Amino acid sequence: MTDTSINSQASTGDAGFGDFFSLLKPRVMSLVVFTAFVGLLAAPVDVHPLIGFASILFIALGGGASGALNMWWDADIDRIMKRTRNRPIPAGKVTEGEALAFGSFLSVFSVVMLGLAANYVAAAILAFTIFFYVVVYTMWLKRWTPQNIVIGGAAGAFPPMIGWAVATGGISIESVLMFTLIFMWTPPHFWALALFMKSDYHEAKVPMLTVTHGRKATRTHILVYTLLLAPIALGAAFTSIGGPIYLAVALILNALFLKGAWDIWRRDETAAEADSYRTEKKVFGLSLVYLFGHFGAILMESTLAQFGMGGW
Known part of the structure; x- marks a missing residue:
């Protein structure tokens, strides 16, 4: 499929819930949710179940937002790689603009809501995690240095710290x-x-x-x-x-x-x-x-x- 046909197909507005959900990288999100959940429960401070559930939800949305913005920026190379060519953007199901808007909205929403639901230390770490993954890793390191995954891997390591901060308000x-x-x-x-x-x-x-x-x-x-x-x-x-x-x-x-x-x-x-x-x-x-x-x-x-x- 040519880039022209991809853009044409993606501009029809036929993207469904499943297409936008795929932008969130659900398999990666499962790791984010699990490690954040462990960090929250391992902390020496009890958290109300409702606050804990809401916090994990917003952490998951923040992780998913990072995935969507990553797919927006990497759409060109995703079309080339066999492992990624069936993602929503290269497959023509979602436009790059839709992915950018979706990821940006979820980024702001997840950080603000985590701050309100838990505390602003946890929200600040989540905001830094999104920034690190999207800007430092995706936009800079990934295409610049073979140490991309070494330094960029920090983004995937923050979720348990966020979960811990939800419970304790600190590090x-x-x-x-x-x-x-x-x-x-x-x-x-x-x-x-x-x-x-x-x-x-x-x-x-x-x-x-x-x-x-x-x-x-x-x-x-x-x-x-x-x-x-x-x-x-x-x-x-x-x-x-x-x-x-x-x-x-x-x-x-x-x-x-x-x-x-x-x-x-x-x-x-x-x-x-x-x-x-x-x-x-x-x-x-x-x-x-x-x-x-x-x-x-x-x-x-x-x-x-x-x-x-x-x-x-």
Whole structure:
């Protein structure tokens, strides 16, 4: 389909609810909601259920707004990449102008409403998160440096800090630790994806590490970041958000993730291409389990703590 036909189709006003919902990147939003929810419940301050529900809703909308603005700005490269060409804008279901207006409205709405529902510290962190993801990562880093996902990954690491701030009105070592866990997890997670999606980034001229430094260097970076991630993840077990259950989960998941990173590091392109990057795809899937597993363990520890059973 040509750009002309795309624009023509998208200007008919036929976009439905599902098309605009897709702009919010619902799979990414699920991670935002879950980690923010864990941050809220792990905080040492009780939150009224209605305030908690409203806060998580507005955090989700803020995350979705970031996704919509990201799709608006990246519409040109989304049309090129196989992984993204069926998104609402390149598919001709939503115009770029509609995506910009939708994302901008949700950004302002979510921040203002979170400030009113919870507090303005949480709202300020949400506003900074949207700014960081849209301006710092999407508009600047993504197309400029192979460190795009390293620095830009901070945007996806803020939700538990926002949830914690909803409950406490501030920032603490525990919320920073949850931020750091996601921040250090993001590069090996995305680089594993980039290893078997390199042609997409190459064709779109996105300077992902696989494009600028090659796959061998990317494999080494994955191993190094995974080695740095493990002590951070295990160290959280000995803070107020951790405990024996978290430690057991962290030991298992970090052992598996380290083995996966080691397996990726040992690979060469001949072997990788021969089995269609099966190891890389496996590690990418494991990385998702890794993050949800750690935050699920934090949630379990905080739940048990409510009954005087959690922690050490």
